[in-house]
Amino acid sequence: MDSRICDMLGIEFPLVAFTHCRDVVVEVSKAGGFGVLGAASMSPEQLEVELSWIDEHIDGMPYGVDLIVPNKFVGKGETPSPEELLAMLPPEHRKFADGILAANGIEPGAPDQAFLRQRISLSKNLALEGAKAHMDVAFSHPIKLIANALGVPPREMLARGRADGVAVAALVGAKSHAINQVQAGVDILVVAGGEAGGHCGGVST
Structure with a gap:
């Protein structure tokens, strides 16, 4: 072609x-x-x-x-820990995400912290x-x-x-x-x- x-x-x-x-x-x-x-x-x-x-x-x-x-x-230029990055998530964002889960019959709740830390640790790749x-x-x-x-x-x-x-x-x-x-x-x-x-x-x- x-x-x-x-x-x-x-x-x-x-x-x-x-x-x-x-x-x-x-x-x-x-x-x-x-x-x-x-x-x-x-x-x-x-x-x-x-x-x-x-x-x-x-x-x-x-x-x-x-x-x-x-x-x-x-x-930028810093190396925040996964916990520090998680703390940057606005409460409104968490509330919005929980609302989507609830609307689709999925129990909102605390995410798997170990999984989140593992995923967020990959932010160093950025x-x-x-x-x-x-x-x-x-x-x-x-x-x-x-x-x-x-x-x-x-x-x-x-x-x-x-x-x-x-x-x-x-x-x-x-x-x-x-x-x-x-x-x-x-x-x-x-x-x-x-x-x-x-x-x-x-x-x-």
């Missing part, structure tokens, strides 16, 4: 599939599309395991990796230092694309992409987002509304 993105990524069809499942990455890419592994919730060690498995099963077809490296967020560890792993594999799913990619991601011939993608939900991404040197814009995980704020599809 004649499409610029097919030429850029070396694929047959202009179909890009984001997933947290390595099997889906492999099957989409082997079918002529382009699988992208969402890695933000993984440790660098787990990402290495997943990408090594993909390399062994994808028959040389192209694939990519998606990270989340925000430019600004509360606590800071530049944690993201650099992910980038080191990703760029050690034959990826054809690396994406930043929240804001303009950090300079290091853009520079390493250019140096390695890896396309850099980023999400946009408004004209101003697109302008900022293009000016930064992003290769591929992923246009998405707030319904797709809130990556671009409250802008609707």
Whole structure:
């Protein structure tokens, strides 16, 4: 199929599939599309395991990796504990979430604190230092694309992409987002509304 993105990524069809499942990455890419592994919730060690498995099963077809490296967020430059992050949740948010559960016949209550602490501890992956560890792993594999799913990619991601011939993608939900991404040197814009995980704020599809 004649499409610029097919030429850029070396694929047959202009179909890009984001997933947290390595099997889906492999099957989409082997079918002529382009699988992208969402890695933000993984440790660098787990990402290495997943990408090594993909390399062994994808028959040389192209694939990519998606990270989340925000430019600004509360606590940037700090390393708050999971408990401190949990304490930042407004009571209104907890009340709203409990209301959704109750409306659907699910007993509201205290979440599993151990699970929450484990998930929140992964927030270190969103800071530049944690993201650099992910980038080191990703760029050690034959990826054809690396994406930043929240804001303009950090300079290091853009520079390493250019140096390695890896396309850099980023999400946009408004004209101003697109302008900022293009000016930064992003290769591929992923246009998405707030319904797709809130990556671009409250802008609707």
